[in-house]
Amino acid sequence: MSLLTTIPVPDAFEARTNATFEALMWALSRPGTVQDLPAPGRTGIAEALLDRECRVFCDDPALADRIATFGAALVPLPLADHCFLTLDAGLDRLAQVAVGSALYPDTGATIVAEAGFGTGQRLRLTGPGIETFADLVLGGIAPGFWALRAALCHYPTGFDLFLICGAQVIGLPRSTTIEVL
Amino acid sequence: MTIATLTKPWEAMSYGFLDASAKRELRRKMLKAIAVPGCQMPYASREVPMARGWGTGGLQVTLTLLRPSSVVKVIDQGADDSVNAASIRSFLSKVSGARETWDTLEATIIQSRHRIPEERLRADQVLVLQVPNPEPLRPVEPNMSVARQMHADADYGRLWLILYEQIVRSGRVMQGAAYPSLVNGRHVMTPSPIPRWDVPKLHMAQHLTFLSAGREKRLYAVPPFTRVEPLVFSDVPFQVEDHAALTCHRSGLTGYFMNEIPQGGGGSQFELSDSNLGIKAIRQAEGAEARVGSTWYENGKMPQ
Amino acid sequence: MAYVATRGGERAIDQSERLYRAELGRIDAARVAEIRHALPMLIDRVMGEASLYEPDLAALALAQAGGDLYEAVLLLRAWRTTQPRLTIAEPVLQEQLFTLRRISAAFKDIPGGQILGPSLDYAHRLLATGVLQGRPYVPAPVEPAATPAPARQPSLAAWQKAQGLVADPARADVAPDDIPDLTREPLLFPAARAHTLQSLARADTGGMLALGYSAMRGYGNAHPTVNELRLAEADVRVRHPRGTVFSAGRVKVSQAEVTSKGKSGLLELGFCATLGWNEVKVISGATLDLNAPGAAKGSPVEEEFFLYHTEPVEASGFCIHFKLPHYVTFQSSLDALRGAKAAPAPHELEKVPA
Structure with missing residues (x-):
């Protein structure tokens, strides 16, 4: 008597969110590598990760409206577990992003931001997921960001970063040491 | 708005058994686990149609990853035809349509209890280890909240002490499987009850490993190219079986x-x-x- | 090519399951209905531990598990995992409960009155063996009281608070939708109050009794007096998307409040509530809750200790998992053991080979 009889087929939502997550997972596992998302933009990431259990800060009103439909609560920046930010200016508020605690590092936020890949600042990455070092060129991020990140994130506390360019994503977990070349 | 708009058409079971909200929670925690290698991330751990202690933690991670194109291998004690491995593998394929395999080289996801295959895993493969007890400090501190504070303080002195006492008493480290190991130089993890033989396979590996304890509701990860160093003294090197x-x-x-x-x-x-x-x-x-x-x-x- | 201790893999597990199910035979709607109607206390216990209020499903789970309670609870919990969350019900206050039984051991009489309600407390526990000899047992009809007890009853603790007898703990004002939910979040310590009460509500009745009993015998600091025990029905009030709050049905609930004099000189309270009627469970749970503040780490009345160890699905699953092969870990220990026998004495430590 098997109680599992139907042949399961993922619907479009399941297929899309599964593929989005896989891109995010490999992006964070191999910092600096570019992974392909099933669709451009940040909405797909929100759709794959967020629901009524989440607290979100989003500085783009249109995207914030969309995220609210997934059930997430829109909250002030220090309370957010997921932050959809622009990083090309206004870095002063970065200090408000939750970095978690040594007791619960998982409460450090995930930041999702747009960036340009291939032009701009040259960075050298080392840490888990990288065999020796990896070089990366990123644009659209304010010059002071990386120094500020280093000052705010004391491993294992910190925030984790997904940078989006069209339908591509790069992941920079807090475990990555980033040197501006 | 009506109640109908708040939900979706009824279906006997979600794809991959877990509903969308369970998968989203696992995805969020799996990302945090990658971001802080070896650090135990608490998660809600939904009940699945298997008893706790029988691989429900590994199952939830695997179910979150599965898609119809996945190829899944499940082993218990290294064997594909072990009864519980067969049961888990058949469940995974029935709820996802993923293909089953016994061949390590063919698999995209390998769920395992107590072993890492002998063939090298590749960069595109994910290893999911079932974990009965995620807490390496349990032998010295059974209380979970105290143990968590010890991890926060990187306070591993008592673990070193029991290893030292074993050397003094027995002339060697007596820890069998589940050898405590320092991950990324910061968190001590238990690599699950794999033999010491398998621990070096996690060090600077090509593949991604998730370790998930369903009953204890903790998951952690070893990303590719991450340092995994068994706790040893400089004059008493790590010994595999x-x-x-x-x-x-x-x-x-x-x-x-x-x-x-x-x-x-x-x-x-x-x-x-x-x-x-x-x-x-x-x-x-x-x-x-x-x-x-x-x-x-x-x-x-x-x-x- | 069979490499494993228990051989045969898929065919073996298939046939093993068939053997078990053959014993239970055909399961049809009539059997499920009979279980539901004949065993309401068991249905209640299973629904409470499963944290899923659906008597038909609970009866089905019992039928499928052949009465194995841990299996039945696991079936229901696993089914629960597959269900979407549609809405969150409004909180229910004690005085809103449709109360069928309400007693207090702390006072001879209480505002609203003692209501004995349905109980075997004062029955003589004699087996009706005549049933087996063909003489059905037909219970005597209930004779209604001349004046029915009011269905809604005040809370005794409210009276005690008004009298200044009971410490009134600061209330955390949490919007109903934001009450932490144990089934969506892990239990961490110190636990959110909501998580503690939810854990107690779905705890294993037997496990809770064992630990609660240890506290009652003296392994806790506080000796419980039953301040108030209630069996009731609660309306499940939900908000329609258009804003109207309506009752979607009623669920049976039980709750116990136990009390003892605290160090502060005031009465302290322990509380436990669960779905279904289960008096042993709520009295044990309330006793543990009463004893928890300030309990030593590792004591049976410490919150982390009793909440972890009374989780029925986790505890029973881990217990039976020891049947699984463990020969890799055993081999690894054996290797260390043999290595130690051959090892040099400790003073030659530096010569231990790699």
């Missing part, structure tokens, strides 16, 4: 982790713990087609 010179009486292979089979008249025979490696070796010897990948250990030694 003394299996390098043993030969499998079925396949004739030497230099891998073995099962010991006690024999009637005294003494023991040995057979490969990684059962499908043995099967492939026998097929090759019989002239059939079987591809054996490169293995972590070569001639019983792990290259540095």
Whole structure:
């Protein structure tokens, strides 16, 4: 008597969110590598990760409206577990992003931001997921960001970063040491 | 707005059994686990149609990853045809449509209890280890909240102390499987009850490993190219099981982790713990087609 | 090519399951209905531990599990995992409960009155063996009281608070939708109050009794007096998307409040509530809750200790998992053991080979 009889087929939502997550997972596992998302933009990431259990800060009103439909609560920046930010200016508020605690590092936020890949600042990455070092060129991020990140994130506390360019994503977990070349 | 708009059409079961909100929670926690290698991330751990302690943590991670194009291998004690491995593998394929395999080289996801396959895992493969007890500090501190504080403080002195006491008493470290290991120089984790033989396979590996304890509601990860260093003293090096010179009486292979089979008249025979490696070796010897990948250990030694 | 201790893999597990199910035979709607109607206390216990209020499903789970309670609870919990969350019900206050039984051991009489309600407390526990000899047992009809007790009853603790007898703990004002939910979040310590109460509500009745009993015998600091025990029905009030709050049905609930004099000189309270009627469970749970503040780490009345160890699905699953093969870990220990026998004495430590 098997109680599992139907042949399961993922619907479009399941297929899309599964593929989005896989891109995010490999992006964070191999910092600096570019992974392909099933669709451009940040909405797909929100759709794959967020629901009524989440607290979100989003500085783009249109995207914030969309995220609210997934059930997430829109909250002030220090309370957010997921932050959809622009990083090309206004870095002063970065200090408000939750970095978690040594007791619960998982409460450090995930930041999702747009960036340009291939032009701009040259960075050298080392840490888990990288065999020796990896070089990366990123644009659209304010010059002071990386120094500020280093000052705010004391491993294992910190925030984790997904940078989006069209339908591509790069992941920079807090475990990555980033040197501006 | 109506109640109907708040939900979706009824279906007997979500794709991959877990509903969308369970998967989203696991995804969020799996990302945090990657971001802080070796650090135990608490998660809600939904009940699944298997008893706690039977791989429900691994199951939830695997179910979150599965898609119809996945190829899934499940082993218990190294064997694909072990009853619980067969049960889990059949469940996984029934709820996802993923193809089942016994071949490590073919699999995209390998869920395992107590072993890491002998063939090297590749960069595109995910290893999911089932974890009965995620807390390496449990032998010295059974209270979870105290243990968590010790991790926060990187306070591992008492773990070192029991290893030292073992050396003083027995002349060697007596820890068998589940050897406590320092991940990324910060968090001590238990690599799950894999033999010491398998611990070096996690160090600076190509593949991604998730370790998930469903009953204890904790998951953690070892991303690719992450340092995993067994706790050792500089003058007492880490010792894997003394299996390098043993030969499998079925396949004739030497230099891998073995099962010991006690024999009637005294003494023991040995057979490969990684059962499908043995099967492939026998097929090759019989002239059939079987591809054996490169293995972590070569001639019983792990290259540095 | 069979390499494993328990051989045969898929065919073996298939046939093993068939053997078990053959014993239970055909399961049809009539059997499920009979279980539901004949065993309401068991249905309640299973629904409470499963944290899923659906008597038909609970009866089905019991039928499928052949009465194995841990299996039945696991079936229901696993089914629960597959269900979407549609809405969150409004909180229910004690005085809103439709109360069928309400007693207090702390006072001879209480505002609203003692209501004995349905109980075997004062029955003589005699087996009706005549049933087996063909003489059905037909219970005597209930004779209604001349004046029915009011269905809604005040809370005794409210009276005690008004009298200044009971410490009134600061209330955390949490919007109903934001009450932490144990089934969506892990239990961490110190636990959110909501998580503690939810854990107690779905705890294993037997496990809770064992630990609660240890506290009652003296392994806790506080000796419980039952301040108020209630069996009731609660309306499940939900908000329609258009804003109207309506009752979607009623669920049976039980709750116990136990009390003892605290160090502060005031009465302290322990509380436990669960779905279904289960008096042993709520009295044990309330006793544990009463004893928890300030309990030593590792004591049976410490919150982390009793909440972890009374989780029925986790505890029973881990217990039976020891049947699974463990020969790899055993082999690894054996290797260390043999290595130690051959090892040099500790003073030659530096010569231990790699």
